[in-house]
Amino acid sequence: MTDRTPTSDSAPADIASAVAITGPARHPGPEEIIPPGVVPELPEKEPDAFLAPLLEPFEGARLEDSHGQEVLRLDRSRLLEFARAAKDAGFESCADVTAVDWYRHRRVRFDLVVNLLSRRHRRRLRVAVAIPGDDPRVDSIVSVWPGASYGEREVYDMFGIVFDGSPDPSRILMPDDWVGHPLRKDFGVGSVPVQFKDSHKVT
Amino acid sequence: MAPVPGLITTSVNKAASWARTRSMFPATFGLACCAIEMMATGTANYDLARFGMEVFRASPRQADLMIVAGRVSQKMAPVLRQVYDQMPDPKWVISMGACASSGGMFNNYALVQGVDQVVPVDIYVPGCPPGPQGLMHGILNLHDKIMSGEIAS
Amino acid sequence: MTDTRQGAETPETEVIEVWAAGTEVPLFDPTDEGTQEIADHESEARLDEQFGRVVTDDYFEEAEPGGEERTIINMGPQHPSTHGVLRLQLELEGEVVRRTRPIIGYLHTGMEKTSETLTFLQGPTNVTRMDYLAPMHNELAYSLAVERLLDIEVPARADAIRVLMTELNRISSHLIAIATNGMDIGAISMMLYGFRERELILDFFEKTTGLRMNHNYIRPGGVAADLAPGWRQDVTDILDTLPGRLAGYDDLLENNPIWLERTHDVGIITAEECDAYSITGPTLRAAGVPWDLRKAFPYSGIDQYEFDIPVGKNGDVYDRYRMRMDEIDQSIRICRQVVETMPKGDYRVADRKVTPPPRARIDESMEALIHHFKIFTEGFKVPAGETYVAVESPRGELGCYLVSVGEAKPWRQHTRAPSFYNLQALPIMMADSLVADTVASIASLDPIMGDVDR
Numbered sequence: 001m002t003d004r005t006p007t008s009d010s011a012p013a014d015i016a017s018a019v020a021i022t023g024p025a026r027h028p029g030p031e032e033i034i035p036p037g038v039v040p041e042l043p044e045k046e047p048d049a050f051l052a053p054l055l056e057p058f059e060g061a062r063l064e065d066s067h068g069q070e071v072l073r074l075d076r077s078r079l080l081e082f083a084r085a086a087k088d089a090g091f092e093s094c095a096d097v098t099a100v101d102w103y104r105h106r107r108v109r110f111d112l113v114v115n116l117l118s119r120r121h122r123r124r125l126r127v128a129v130a131i132p133g134d135d136p137r138v139d140s141i142v143s144v145w146p147g148a149s150y151g152e153r154e155v156y157d158m159f160g161i162v163f164d165g166s167p168d169p170s171r172i173l174m175p176d177d178w179v180g181h182p183l184r185k186d187f188g189v190g191s192v193p194v195q196f197k198d199s200h201k202v203t
Numbered sequence: 204m205a206p207v208p209g210l211i212t213t214s215v216n217k218a219a220s221w222a223r224t225r226s227m228f229p230a231t232f233g234l235a236c237c238a239i240e241m242m243a244t245g246t247a248n249y250d251l252a253r254f255g256m257e258v259f260r261a262s263p264r265q266a267d268l269m270i271v272a273g274r275v276s277q278k279m280a281p282v283l284r285q286v287y288d289q290m291p292d293p294k295w296v297i298s299m300g301a302c303a304s305s306g307g308m309f310n311n312y313a314l315v316q317g318v319d320q321v322v323p324v325d326i327y328v329p330g331c332p333p334g335p336q337g338l339m340h341g342i343l344n345l346h347d348k349i350m351s352g353e354i355a356s
Numbered sequence: 357m358t359d360t361r362q363g364a365e366t367p368e369t370e371v372i373e374v375w376a377a378g379t380e381v382p383l384f385d386p387t388d389e390g391t392q393e394i395a396d397h398e399s400e401a402r403l404d405e406q407f408g409r410v411v412t413d414d415y416f417e418e419a420e421p422g423g424e425e426r427t428i429i430n431m432g433p434q435h436p437s438t439h440g441v442l443r444l445q446l447e448l449e450g451e452v453v454r455r456t457r458p459i460i461g462y463l464h465t466g467m468e469k470t471s472e473t474l475t476f477l478q479g480p481t482n483v484t485r486m487d488y489l490a491p492m493h494n495e496l497a498y499s500l501a502v503e504r505l506l507d508i509e510v511p512a513r514a515d516a517i518r519v520l521m522t523e524l525n526r527i528s529s530h531l532i533a534i535a536t537n538g539m540d541i542g543a544i545s546m547m548l549y550g551f552r553e554r555e556l557i558l559d560f561f562e563k564t565t566g567l568r569m570n571h572n573y574i575r576p577g578g579v580a581a582d583l584a585p586g587w588r589q590d591v592t593d594i595l596d597t598l599p600g601r602l603a604g605y606d607d608l609l610e611n612n613p614i615w616l617e618r619t620h621d622v623g624i625i626t627a628e629e630c631d632a633y634s635i636t637g638p639t640l641r642a643a644g645v646p647w648d649l650r651k652a653f654p655y656s657g658i659d660q661y662e663f664d665i666p667v668g669k670n671g672d673v674y675d676r677y678r679m680r681m682d683e684i685d686q687s688i689r690i691c692r693q694v695v696e697t698m699p700k701g702d703y704r705v706a707d708r709k710v711t712p713p714p715r716a717r718i719d720e721s722m723e724a725l726i727h728h729f730k731i732f733t734e735g736f737k738v739p740a741g742e743t744y745v746a747v748e749s750p751r752g753e754l755g756c757y758l759v760s761v762g763e764a765k766p767w768r769q770h771t772r773a774p775s776f777y778n779l780q781a782l783p784i785m786m787a788d789s790l791v792a793d794t795v796a797s798i799a800s801l802d803p804i805m806g807d808v809d810r
Contacts (some may be wrong), residue, residue: 010747011433039740039761040740040741040742040759040760040761042741055689066741066742066743066745067505067507067741068488069743069744071742092631092632093630093631093632093633093634094634095634095746095753095755095772095777096634096744096755096757096772098757098770098772100759100767100768101768113459113757115744115755115757115772117634119631119645119647119652122652122653124653126744133518144631145633146632146633146634146780147632147633147634147636147777147780148634149780150776150777150779150780151776151777154776158468160626167680171461172460172461173460173461173464173810174277174313174461174464175277175278175461176276178277182312182313182466183468183469187310187312188311189310189311189312189466189469189470189472189473190311190466191310191311192306192310192311192316194310219719229507231434231436232464233440234440234441234462234805235440235463235465235485235567235805236485236488236570236806238440239489239532239569240568240569241490242547242551243551243554243555243558246547246548246551246552247548247551247552248551248552248555251452259436261435261436263434274462274463274465275462275810276462276463276465277464278461278462278464279433279441279462279463282433282434282462286434308470308481308482309465309466309467309470311465311466311469311470312466312469313464313465313466313469314465314466331570332568332569332570334568354672
């Protein structure tokens with residue numbers, strides 16, 4: 001079962017008309033979701049001879065095509081299993097671990113994106129795992145690719161996604177006692193308003 | 204000969220300032236891109252050695268000029284302050300580049316917006332990064348200020 | 357526990373309280389998107405973990421039997437040889453390094469967060485400062501990602517200019533790597549030589565792009581300006597001067613017994629370890645793997661030029677230094693081919709919604725004026741999508757993961773930084789080696805902290 005926002009035909013296509021329907025402009029509460037259409041919807045793709053045996057045991061997985069690159073949507077409970085299978089299939093290294101915060105654009109808040117590289121077969125595969133905002137936990141893939149350790153620490157530091165079984169769950173970029181996760185959309189940029197010398201108001 | 208007031212002390216001041224400016228040892232505090240331009244200033248094409256400054260002391264205890272070259276993050280700020288505190292008097296600080304002077308183009312949570320929030324700065328050198336000529340102009344300005352007595356220490 | 361005065365580090369919990377803005381109540385109103393709250397599931401236990409009070413990594417707790425004495429010393433973040441603000445905690449047994457823990461984050465600039473506030477045209481100014489020794493590569497990865505989302509192809513001349521600039525940048529970056537490598541190991545004159553050669557290339561960059569570093573030249577749609585007149589002579593002069601100078605480096609280092617002693621069989625890393633830790637670039641090639649993104653996943657028409665990929669044997673410091681020298685030779689070869697075959701044409705894509713019109717047109721055409729205005733104030737909108745583009749930077753695989761939701765600013769921009777992942781090689785390289793080899797290992801890995809911390 002994949003966590004995907006169900007597309008609804010009756011939902012309006014753009015945000016402006018959505019607001020017009022619901023009434024005068026007001027600040028949307030955290031439980032309201034801006035209607036779909038903003039999060040990129042990727043077309044599905046058939047796995048080729050190399051990926052088909054790898055993807056067979058994962059029934060709910062959906063392979064998508066993103067500008068010529070392959071993106072696999074996977075359920076978070078099967079991430080570790082898939083990681084082991086992928087490593088056996090030929091993806092020797094995990095190039096990158098990162099995350100995207102969809103905040104109110106989608107019901108499931110985070111996407112963990114694992115970028116796999118197979119040197120032998122000259123292919124890349126991006127695995128996107130949806131992670132809910134109220135329970136941001138996922139298995140750590142460090143046991144499969146030790147090099148993912150830094151990437152996972154950065155994702156924890158910046159997004160607050162906790163990796164179960166990670167050998168080193170500490171913060172990596174921010175100071176150790178920093179409160180908050182900077183790359184979340186509800187963490188402001190933190191810009192200091194510019195004050196001009198002779199003006200009496202702060203712009 | 205009538206005694207001229209301040210003859211001995213002014214001369215000693217002038218002599219001390221002259222000695223300080225002619226052999227100022229910078230402490231290595233290169234952080235980011237500006238550090239590369241600082242290194243380029245020290246090497247053959249722009250040659251800080253003609254001002255007696257090519258020796259970048261690694262230990263702050265032996266340095267008297269701290270050129271903060273680069274962006275100072277929140278994690279680095281206490282380290283910056285500690286290195287500054289370890290330098291013996293007289294000491295000067297040049298804030299090199301836009302990020303050190305004001306936070307530069309990164310007006311966000313991660314950087315200290317201007318290193319003068321952490322240490323007192325004598326000269327600000329603008330640029331992103333300032334070329335070696337800009338940095339040298341800043342250094343020579345500092346020398347002038349010390350020689351004229353405007354900055355005591 | 358011995359604490360060394362060189363680059364002393366304060367106990368962070370004491371002093372950070374004053375500085376960490378995240379612990380205070382913000383002085384300005386929170387943004388429209390709400391305040392950062394600690395949700396219910398973040399219990400005290402989690403906060404303890406986050407604050408580092410729970411040591412789950414047994415780094416310091418393991419007690420070695422047999423009465424061996426281990427001391428932990430701290431190297432950095434302010435240190436002349438750590439190539440920037442890298443802090444290393446070394447667990448020493450006598451003179452032998454047993455374990456290493458790199459601590460990074462001292463140059464964290466929040467660039468990925470800043471990317472979300474800048475338009476796609478302003479993006480290169482931000483990303484160019486990540487790997488500040490190879491700014492063209494950062495800009496190239498970002499621009500390629502934006503162009504892929506926009507589904508546009510840049511003209512052949514723009515591609516050729518990009519290849520020329522990135523290869524010259526590779527030469528200048530490797531020159532600094534060799535210069536600092538030499539200086540750290542003791543050949544201090546290498547520093548002067550490397551920077552002297554680099555100045556030749558920086559002069560050319562200044563003539564073409566306006567800046568010596570952090571150029572903001574490669575932009576989505578092409579490049580910012582055409583090559584300056586007389587560029588052929590300038591580049592040929594550089595390419596003719598370099599081989600003689602490189603021969604001079606060989607004279608200094610190649611047969612020098614001190615250099616060979618300090619670099620052979622030091623800091624070894626094998627190909628399997630490189631794969632497991634996702635280490636790319638000269639380090640991977642020195643370990644014997646002929647993997648180069650310019651050949652594997654070619655971009656910007658680089659496959660039309662002939663060049664080889666140098667490969668090493670042992671994966672030690674000497675091999676990595678040799679890789680860099682050989683890669684400079686190959687880059688010279690590519691640049692010569694670009695000079696000979698530079699196509700004529702436009703240096704940026706003709707789509708007026710993406711690239712600004714020429715300045716002269718703004719006086720004549722209302723449409724040009726409006727396009728110029730919209731591009732530079734609001735920015736052009738990029739269709740919703742996500743993509744990952746990787747280029748071969750002097751340090752390895754430099755990738756840009758870009759997510760757009762159809763607005764003029766990216767929703768998420770992440771840079772896969774080569775130095776970030778390459779740093780994981782340090783504990784492996786330095787395990788059971790001498791303290792004196794630490795500096796050689798770090799220098800040969802050539803980490804750039806701007807890339808590591810972003």
